[in-house]
Amino acid sequence: MSENGTARLLGPAEVRVLADQLGLRPTKKLGQNFVHDANTVRRIVKVAGVGGDDVVLEVGPGLGSLTLALLPVADRVHAIEIDPVLADRLAETVADRAPDLADRLTVTGADALRVSAADLAVPGRAAPTAIVANLPYNVAVPVLLHLLAELPGIERGLVMVQAEVADRLAARPGSREYGSPSAKLAWYADARRAGPVPRSVFWPVPGVDSGLLSFTRQDPPPGADRAATFAVIEAAFAQRRKVLRGALAGWAGSPAAAETALRAAGIDPMTRAERLTVADFAAVARAKAS
Structure with missing residues (x-):
């Protein structure tokens, strides 16, 4: 179990400075919309309910806004980042803004759609127990389903996705939104909506509304394939x-x-x-x- 440390969170100015230093131009292809509001990332961590016994898997950490909020409360954070420039910079940002917590971070440069449990194994360290992430919106559903299939130790999570995707994933049988994503997620977990996220907390501002989806692992139907x-x-x-x-x-x-x-x-x-x-x-x- 970890002991609390502190981290200096990123605000709008810091996010833009980091982006300028990296020559970063966010792309729709990678679903890059970076959260720059400290209150939002604090809220995400609180609603996620992670604690000092958790190894948190974060997908798409970007510039590190959510990572910095997770490190003081989790035992470890394992971040998966497909963009090599962002993956290389994340550890440096954490060392600068949360030096006492830097040893809690592991960064894997990989595509979350193809990452395996072996890719995320750290010798002497526990496997991830929770997912907390601002998922790339264009691949949010397949990424979430893949990670739940690949990592049976994931017990719960909180992800930020496009609002209508959150509605579909949390939908119950008989509702208009219920469909294939809802039924497949139900194989792994019980999911619910956990509130909206305003567009204004992102840079660049997305053209869609966002929402939080909370889930808790549940057993699949007995004897089912x-x-x-x-x-x-x-x-x-x-x-x-x-x-x-x-x-x-x-x-x-x-x-x-x-x-x-x-x-x-x-x-x-x-x-x-x-x-x-x-x-x-x-x-x-x-x-x-x-």
């Missing part, structure tokens, strides 16, 4: 306007075969995908396999 279940989810939502007998026809081989699997799973073939829980999708996958 993830790949098989996800195949059902993808097929069902690919034609979500159709009833499941028709939507799953291609997956099952025919409408009749889809109906047989659905009935064996105890599901009305005339219902639609948005009514099913992840446990229901798993039951359909099992029924077809048996």
